[in-house]
Amino acid sequence: MHCEGREGMKELQYDVLVIGAGAAGLAAALEVSRNNASCALVERESHLGGILIQCIHNGFGLEEYKEELTGPEFAERQVQAVRAADVDIFTDTTVTQLNAENDRKEAYCYSAVYGVLRISVRAVILAMGCRERNRGNIRTPGTRPAGVYTAGLAQRLVNIEGYIPGQDVVIVGSGDIGLIMARRMTWVGAKVHAVIEIQPYPSGLTRNIVQCLNDFDIPLYLSHVVSRIEGKQRVEKVQVSPLTNGIPDEENSFEIPCDTLLLSVGLIPENELSKEAGMEINPQTNGALVDATMMTSIDGVFSCGNVLHVHDLADWVAEEARRAGAYAVRYLRNERPKRQIRIKAGANVRYINPAMFDPDNPDKLYFRSLIVKNQAKLQIKLDHKPVKEVRLSHVQPSEMLHVKLKPKDVAGWNIMKDSVLEVSIE
């Protein structure tokens, strides 16, 4: 595979390049390789498995491996499979530029180990994951002392580097990483004083509210915000305000003395490389707009996992990525859908992924609710006519949902060229 490029830069050629070797990239690369296409897997960190390796709690693998694993165990299974497969793995290597407009796509990769590489491929699978929203993104006023960390950074410091960032902790946001870190910081001997959530409902999984907060008597303040950070050199206290009609109520604010503030306030798909390559973004997800084959607006570039839309479960990331890998290989064989129709998010649905539907190859659809409701109903309409209904025992914005349409569902549909499929929750 190796050959020298012009001016001595190392140039490599493959069928498929997978960018990122977390849960998504590993699953995608394995699928590409299982279908006998040559594959390069590029990862900027020195380890494979992405963020999984710092998620030392359990709850992983129930769907993929039918048993409960920790994050590192889940990653290890994926890594072993990829290492056994015919995938060329480049760790400590950062893709800095992607030129994807032509039939052959080029990625420039920087690495202390390999030097600068130019990898030339026919298809690219984006699997870069996401980044944490930070203090600036939520515009928390106050001083700018040491002691403000995103929850994922704190998790990295504790679980991998072995450092404890602080003793008296307040957590902003009840996202899963925040909840997991509430428990983790308690276990390492810190006092977690409160979790502050802006929404009237928790944003993490119910099992995490129970296992990480309730079991440790950590108070959860719903409809509250941290309205000010104080402390000159290190965080000394935070001001917490209840929200009244969406506005912080100064009069009923209270202070919590602490030395550490952890932020678990959402994740943003890391699509900067994709945007620079000219890819169209879905403003609802900050991920790519993909068709029924997970292909982005750039021909031959596919997207999956958290860089496509932020998932709750690594198992679902792997499932989605496997499909992206399979579709990328079909693309190499010039197998494209004969027809695709648009899918639209209807009432009470925040978004639906993918954005297109192939009636000849119905597949899984992932979506999120905008409302909290028990005994809800999923309604699928084709050109305003109901075609399928599914009962949902409970929906809430923080829990991703999915539905799989089967060929028998689609059999009787009267599909026109400009038909639209609408998914709503009632």
Add this chain to the structure above:
Amino acid sequence: MASTDAAAVRADVAIIGAGLSGSCIARQLSAYELDIVLLDKECDVSMGVSRANSGIVHGGFHHNLKYLKSRLEIRGNLMYDRLQRELDFPFKRCGILVAALNDEEMKYIDHLYTQGVENGAIGIEMCSRERMFELEPKLNPDCVGGLHAPGGGVLEPYRFVFSVVESAQKNGVEVVTNFEVVHAERAGERYRIHAADGRQVEARYVVNAAGLFADRVSEIFGAEEFQIIPRKGEYFLLDRATEAAPQRVLFPVPTKVSKGMLVIPTVEGTVLIGPTAQEIEDKEDVSTNADQLNLILDQARKMVPKVSQTDVITAFSGLRPALADGDFYIDISAKAPNFIQVAGIQSPGLTAAPAIGEYVKDLVKKAGCSLVEKADWDPYVSKLPRIRDLGPYEADNLVNANPAYGNVVCRCEEISEAEIVEAIRRGHTTLDGIKYFTRAGMGRCQGGFCSYKIIKLLIRETGMSYKDIQKCGAGSELLRDAL
């Protein structure tokens, strides 16, 4: 910055304050046969007023020539091209637009134009609405016309100070950080200057460039009484991917107290919006406030409607050290011998800084210090390559020579391990010091991904304990304990 242990420093000139003014003065004086010491109370240089401001080299039309600050602004502006060649800091003469949103404001534009012409601002022009939109298509459609000053530009103030200080050090200036001046006395022909931690420096001439604390330093030396009024300016920094990035710095028509809320395309590709202008009491209060931050978004949208709060990556504030009359106060003290005041250096202090260096050099001479030119003064600093500035082929050569350039530590700003190691070796041993020197941690993730990597590099390069890793100075330790 690499700092000297000042237990027994005897100098000809001591400069108090290593911000824009102090560092430019130090570099200017480093061309002469003098022992110079540059003192700062913070853990690194440029960590006071010069750390957080708009970063604008002004266009020479905002102030009347009767003010010293205006004369120094004009002169300082002209010095920047040469300084950039000598000192290798990012600087771009992108130009400045002042946008009028109604006919009343347009009358003020007339006044600014006339003032600019009288000041000798090069290339300044009045613009019709059509010309304004040709120069900046993203402007508010309500814009009726304005002013274009092509000589204005942008730079990162701290990055400029780092380069100036490096040049000064290369020419013999000693830098002493964590040196907070608390007392001074005459010892023969010299001042003996005492720091809070007991260290002492002796010097024949003293320059007071202490920024917000120039009034306090003046008092310590028994010189003139005056009061520095801190004026807070809050800012938002926007992601480089924002659609609101203009081609040129956009000003509204100024008010009596400030130049108004700007939209600034920074030299490094991000966008800065702000500042507010609020007089406050506490000289160390650099907090941000919800009401002010909302004001910034509202005002910035009046310039560029595409400004969006979803593009915000961080908020910060800086303090401007203003005197009651609004002008700079740069003079030889009439009360304390051989003591030179450089106070009230608010806007346009960055633009004026190189000219302040020259001006104060002349005052030092006037005060009786003999200035003999060095034969071997070297105005140049060595260029530091940055992978973000290079294409892949150039980068490949760099990585071949030093593989650490291939390790991208800060993904958002594309900063390599080699650049961070270089910053550490030059004495920037706090997270903020490294951030301001290299930009690592200044991008959209705000250090979420790279902080732990930088902590590990700091430990590897310096051998310091994890417990001593600071954000910026004593008390800002990042890690409390280990497992």
